[in-house]
Amino acid sequence: MTSAVIADRIQFAFTIMFHYLFPIVTMGLAPFLATYAVLAARTREQRYERALHMWGRIFAINFAVGVVTGIPMEFQFGTNWAPFSARAGAVIGQPLAMEGIYAFFLESVFVGIFLYGRSAVPRFLYTLSIVMIWLGSWLSGFFIVATDAWMQHPVGYTIAADGVIRLQSLAAVLLNAFAWWQFAHVLTGAVIAAAFILAGTGAFLLLSGRAENDARMYVRHGVIVACIFSVLAIFPTGDRNGADVTHDQPIKLAAMEGLFRSEYGAPLAIIGMPDTSRRTLIDPILVPKTLSFLAYGNFEANVKGLDDYPRDLWPPVELTYYAYHVMVGLGTIFVAVAALAAVLLWRRRLYESRWMLWILMLSMPFPFIANEAGWMVTEIGRQPWIVYGLMKTADAASPNVAAGETIFTTIGFAGMYFLLGVLWLFLVLREIAEGPGAPAPAEESAR
Amino acid sequence: MSTIAFSLIAVMIAAYAMLDGYDLGVGAIMPFIARDERERGAVMAAIGPFWNGNEVWLVAAGGTLFALFPRAYASAFSGFYLPFMVVLWLLMFRGISIELRNHKTNPLWRAFFDASFSVSSALLIVLFGIAVANLLRGVPLDEHAYFRGTFAFLLNPYALGIGLFALIVLSLHGAIFLATRTEDAVGERALRVARTWWPIAALAYGAATIATVIIHPLWSNFTAAPVLIAIPLVTFAGFAGTRIFTGFGRPHAAFAASSVFIGGLLLSAAVTLFPYLLTGYPDPATGLTVGSAAPPSSALAVGSTVAIVGLAIVAVYTWVARRNMRSARSRASA
Numbered sequence: 001m002t003s004a005v006i007a008d009r010i011q012f013a014f015t016i017m018f019h020y021l022f023p024i025v026t027m028g029l030a031p032f033l034a035t036y037a038v039l040a041a042r043t044r045e046q047r048y049e050r051a052l053h054m055w056g057r058i059f060a061i062n063f064a065v066g067v068v069t070g071i072p073m074e075f076q077f078g079t080n081w082a083p084f085s086a087r088a089g090a091v092i093g094q095p096l097a098m099e100g101i102y103a104f105f106l107e108s109v110f111v112g113i114f115l116y117g118r119s120a121v122p123r124f125l126y127t128l129s130i131v132m133i134w135l136g137s138w139l140s141g142f143f144i145v146a147t148d149a150w151m152q153h154p155v156g157y158t159i160a161a162d163g164v165i166r167l168q169s170l171a172a173v174l175l176n177a178f179a180w181w182q183f184a185h186v187l188t189g190a191v192i193a194a195a196f197i198l199a200g201t202g203a204f205l206l207l208s209g210r211a212e213n214d215a216r217m218y219v220r221h222g223v224i225v226a227c228i229f230s231v232l233a234i235f236p237t238g239d240r241n242g243a244d245v246t247h248d249q250p251i252k253l254a255a256m257e258g259l260f261r262s263e264y265g266a267p268l269a270i271i272g273m274p275d276t277s278r279r280t281l282i283d284p285i286l287v288p289k290t291l292s293f294l295a296y297g298n299f300e301a302n303v304k305g306l307d308d309y310p311r312d313l314w315p316p317v318e319l320t321y322y323a324y325h326v327m328v329g330l331g332t333i334f335v336a337v338a339a340l341a342a343v344l345l346w347r348r349r350l351y352e353s354r355w356m357l358w359i360l361m362l363s364m365p366f367p368f369i370a371n372e373a374g375w376m377v378t379e380i381g382r383q384p385w386i387v388y389g390l391m392k393t394a395d396a397a398s399p400n401v402a403a404g405e406t407i408f409t410t411i412g413f414a415g416m417y418f419l420l421g422v423l424w425l426f427l428v429l430r431e432i433a434e435g436p437g438a439p440a441p442a443e444e445s446a447r
Numbered sequence: 448m449s450t451i452a453f454s455l456i457a458v459m460i461a462a463y464a465m466l467d468g469y470d471l472g473v474g475a476i477m478p479f480i481a482r483d484e485r486e487r488g489a490v491m492a493a494i495g496p497f498w499n500g501n502e503v504w505l506v507a508a509g510g511t512l513f514a515l516f517p518r519a520y521a522s523a524f525s526g527f528y529l530p531f532m533v534v535l536w537l538l539m540f541r542g543i544s545i546e547l548r549n550h551k552t553n554p555l556w557r558a559f560f561d562a563s564f565s566v567s568s569a570l571l572i573v574l575f576g577i578a579v580a581n582l583l584r585g586v587p588l589d590e591h592a593y594f595r596g597t598f599a600f601l602l603n604p605y606a607l608g609i610g611l612f613a614l615i616v617l618s619l620h621g622a623i624f625l626a627t628r629t630e631d632a633v634g635e636r637a638l639r640v641a642r643t644w645w646p647i648a649a650l651a652y653g654a655a656t657i658a659t660v661i662i663h664p665l666w667s668n669f670t671a672a673p674v675l676i677a678i679p680l681v682t683f684a685g686f687a688g689t690r691i692f693t694g695f696g697r698p699h700a701a702f703a704a705s706s707v708f709i710g711g712l713l714l715s716a717a718v719t720l721f722p723y724l725l726t727g728y729p730d731p732a733t734g735l736t737v738g739s740a741a742p743p744s745s746a747l748a749v750g751s752t753v754a755i756v757g758l759a760i761v762a763v764y765t766w767v768a769r770r771n772m773r774s775a776r777s778r779a780s781a
Binding site for chain 1: 492495496497499500502503506507508509510511513514515517518520521522523524525526528529531532535536538539540542543546547550591593594595745746749750753754757758760761764765768771772
């Protein structure tokens with residue numbers, strides 16, 4: 001693999017991972033925002049108006065950074081991955097074009113109304129615009145996942161004599177079974193992150209002794225939603241994703257689990273360090289036969305290990321393994337934290353349990369890590385393929401862009417994103433510190 | 448089919464130039480129209496609800512180019528790697544400047560973002576002008592149709608001239624837009640700036656037309672289908688209308704005329720380019736045509752249909768939303 005490919009991969013990984021922090025919040029917060037908007041319109045209660053105002057402002061900051069960091073993503077296919085674009089563009093270009101036309105226009109028109117039209121449009125249109133933003137953000141997520149799912153599990157194509165991949169059926173690409181469970185899992189991840197942000201922010205306000213009624217509402221809504229969705233993330237969505245990987249990408253499964261030798265009744269490694277040179281898992285803690293059961297529903301089933309596959313078809317084992325274990329470990333902790341908080345809520349002791357409020361407040365960053373780790377498993381585990389089984393990543397990088405150019409621009413992106421990250425954190429923390437104030441007078445002047 | 452696909456992308460890029468063109472132009476012209484922070488706030492509020500939707504045309508056109516003509520997409524974007532990265536950074540800086548300026552009332556915070564908004568808008572216009580100029584002039588391509596050339600090649604006098612021309616006409620376009628959406632001193636000043644800049648734009652328009660005829664002597668499409676000559680004629684009429692309506696103090700009509708002018712310029716360029724998506728240099732025939740850049744499959748028909756249906760839906764809800772915004776405002780003022 002030439003260094004240009006490595007440079008291109010680092011650039012893509014860095015820019016996509018930074019960008020994805022924001023869609024997590026956008027996709028996760030949008031349903032909360034839409035719910036508060038509908039409740040505010042129907043009940044006219046001030047607490048919902050205040051919630052809409054505060055979370056709307058946080059949403060707006062987040063949306064802005066998400067939009068600007070998203071622009072380079074689409075164009076990187078052309079700049080850094082020209083041979084891939086030229087060969088597969090007839091297929092993957094379709095969902096990407098649809099994202100622009102069907103999702104981005106929807107979001108941008110209604111975000112314009114949401115941010116600037118509060119006093120200029122009828123109330124129903126204002127409420128509707130927030131629901132439309134929700135729809136737009138989830139549609140956008142779907143088209144991206146459909147693009148990725150095609151790279152994981154290509155369907156609906158034929159290959160021409162010159163190697164160019166032709167579109168055979170757009171419906172097959174959009175209805176790809178791989179895409180739908182992956183999309184469901186991505187959405188649960190985003191909703192969990194937003195739920196923990198709500199609960200954590202409410203906990204912060206309660207611990208600071210401010211805006212207590214509103215803060216309790218955020219904690220309550222956050223904890224209940226986090227409890228439901230952290231279970232959904234494991235079952236059925238995580239489980240079904242695992243089944244798709246087991247079926248379509250067995251090498252990725254072996255790397256995720258750090259399984260080198262094929263085994264009947266394969267154990268599940270809870271922890272351990274994969275050593276690819278000695279082809280073994282160092283110091284593992286194993287649960288006997290569980291991997292066979294999770295993968296095939298049978299404690300005695302044969303799970304194939306990495307040794308059964310040629311070395312050059314292995315993904316980077318360590319990265320895939322650690323990312324997967326970080327995601328699953330955190331996912332399990334989310335269930336525990338959310339369930340514990342839910343029990344305290346049910347026993348009416350949550351708002352007085354300061355230790356639990358501290359835990360909720362400090363939990364806020366972790367769903368982001370779990371979301372990012374999940375995508376690392378998906379994408380790093382797909383290597384060495386850019387399109388699974390059809391095209392190698394090594395053959396996909398632009399021949400006319402030098403490694404040095406890509407490294408140079410990656411440093412540029414790093415500087416730019418550092419600035420954006422600082423601005424984002426500053427503005428969001430300021431909103432949280434201000435808490436749910438009186439919405440009406442500040443609104444127009446603040447925009 | 449490939450003609451329809453080519454036209455679709457040409458129309459999307461023309462729409463981008465007309466729509467994002469005005470908010471880019473507002474950025475470039477703002478220092479000449481808004482005198483203090485309050486006036487700059489009024490200017491920003493005029494484009495605030497619209498700029499993001501306008502910019503989506505660029506992203507949507509890029510995605511559609513990707514789906515319909517993957518080879519052209521791959522060649523163009525990898526060939527112009529560094530200039531393209533500069534465009535991306537400017538777009539990011541500009542978006543952040545617009546969205547974050549209002550989150551703090553500190554005058555230094557706002558002055559900084561207003562300045563970075565103006566500078567990035569002006570630079571983007573010049574770079575887009577340079578890009579279109581190089582499309583018309585042609586670029587050296589190797590046998591796989593990848594660009595092999597230097598910065599110096601792209602920054603030739605013709606391209607720089609067209610960049611300057613773009614800056615002038617979009618500033619005019621932006622000033623007229625401001626005249627339609629702001630009142631009092633800002634609106635009047637915008638109209639006055641539009642009137643004083645018009646003769647400069649007229650000179651630039653003439654010079655750019657002559658230079659393009661010399662640089663790009665491919666006029667076969669106009670001779671083959673003389674009806675297409677209507678496009679540059681309507682473009683010229685739009686430009687004349689811009690002056691007439693600003694003179695009569697009718698900004699909305701002037702903005703419509705100016706939009707026709709900007710869109711017409713881009714469509715005229717598209718007509719002269721067809722069937723080339725990327726013209727070769729020095730021999731245009733080494734370039735990529737719609738035939739050599741398109742996937743030989745149903746992708747063209749499917750992709751074009753999906754895009755046209757989608758854009759029709761977009762047109763409907765944008766119209767409904769804008770109409771509601773306008774009627775609510777007129778109710779509020781009545």
